[in-house]
Amino acid sequence: MTSIKRYPWMNHFLGSPTGYVVHLQRGTVKHQGVGQAFWYRPVNSVLSEVPVDDQELPTLFHASTLDFQDVSVQANVTYRFIDPVSVSSRLDFGLKPAGSAPAAGKEQVATIIGQLCQSHAIDLIATTTLAEALSHGVSRLRIVLTESLRADTRLKSTGIEILGVQVLAVQPESDVERALQTPVREQLQAEADRAVYERRALAVERERTISENEMASQIELATRREQLVGQEGANARRTATERAAAELINAQATAERQGISAIAEASQIRLVGEAAAARESATMEVYRGMDQATLLTLALKEAAGSLPNIGNLTITPDLLSGALAGLFRETPANAGE
Template identity: 40%
Template sequence: MATITGYPFITHLRTPATTYVQHLAHGDLKHEGVGASFWFRRLPAVLSEVPVDDREQPVLVKVRASDLQEVNVPGVVTYRIAQPATAAERVDFGIDVRSGIWLARPLEVVGATVHGAAADAVTAALTGRPLAQILMSDPAQLAAQVRERLVADPRLADVGIAVVGIRFDVLRADPDVERALQLPSREQIQQEADKATFERRAVAVEREAAIGDNELTNQIELARRQEELIAQRGANAVREARDTADADRVAVAAEGERTTALARASAEATQAMGVAEAEARQAMGAADAEAERARLAAHAGVAPEVLMAMAMAELARNLPQIDQLVLTPDVVSSVLARLAGQTGEG
């Protein structure tokens, strides 16, 4: 946008480097150029300001396919005014001599021109194709075709517009048609997903079966080992019982022999002791008889009074202790009579 500074009887204008300005006075060209700066008088002056920088114009084109379906083609056209003097002659770029603001809306006019040319180029490039082919068109290739048509379009050349570039987004049909077109692909994708799911489940089932077989094999092997262990333990128990029985038989035999030997030795010892005891008793009996005979022989020539005295002495030795003894003549006489009678019998 130009900067206009007013002074008494004269005015100064200054423009940026991306703007072309044109100054006419009384129909004659006084000043022009990009980034121009000059003095002018307001009353006869006619000023035009044309931007020469790159600008973007959104476009949305609806194309009818050969199967009577509509396709939306969104894109952006990048352009610039390459011939600003020509554009100033064809489009009203006039500005106010006091504020520098456009008196009309020239950029809308230029944008409409670009949009119309782009719509015609897109329609010419896609008309006659079926819907599926249009939707599968390469955006870059379509952009090259449209740009080639825009460069050759006389409407843009007459305004001095040069196309810098063009790009398109994804081409889309109506929502209902697009959903209908997407349905086969979605069904195919769903089928692929279901197939992958079934395959995954099949693999999982196979793995579970393999795990089950492995567990069964392990259980069978474990049972076999347990059976072998039980058999080995039984064999060991039988062997141990047999060894114990043999040891018991040997111990019983040894104990029997030892008991027999002890019984035999005890019997022999008892017999020897019986013989010795009998002999001893016989010897003692003989000795007692011999002593009794000797005692009787010794008493044979003794007087009765002496025998009485000896008998009394023997009686005194065999009687318990007596503190006092009273003997009456009758008692003494009776005792002496008994003793004398016994002695006579002997």
């Protein structure tokens, strides 16, 4: 940073590494260069300090297109002073006492470069439409401004070198910009809506697929359940048929056993009856040849076997005489026969 120390009748100057100082004393260059340090008398000396580092100049201006639309151009110019002595002689970079108005050298450079940029940009934009200016204006303006500024004789004679030009934006008016953005916004909104609809359709399709799968699973389960019920019914019918056949066989076997038992029992009864009849017949044959007294005795014996036990039996003469009379009375009759 440049510093000046003031003493009576003399001042001391100490320069900076980025400032090129030119010391004129009565119109003659006494000192010049970067980082100078010297004494000088302020009454007959003039000091000018020109920056030698790169300078950035932002600029903004308006232009009209071929279809009469206003656009704003924002650019940035990088330059430097390659001939500080010429610059100090043509522009105001003088070091002034404290309280005085600052040097206007940078403002003069900004005015010169800004006017040159605006002039060349207006000439180019006037031959293009708004659509072309918005689509290709930035690159075209960068090329045109760089070439035109580097070839400008005034800048060269002043000792100013243009390092580069950057065009940052070419914008229309706000209402025109909104109008131009509307179709794109609507298209983007339509794309967003279409994406939403497709996502919803895909979700519906997936839900339908899931429902169809669930329905197919239910149908498959119902079919298998029906097959299971049919198989269970068939098994039940087969079991009942087998049980009925077994019961029928058991019944037939039982009936056959009962029939055989009945036949055997009937045969036994018949045999017993026949044996009893034969015995009775034989007995009757035996009885047929016996006399009455013997038969009576046998009858009494049979009757006595059938009677209950008698503890005491009293036979009176009347009873005995009557029985004997009856017995002997019937015997002759039988003998006569």
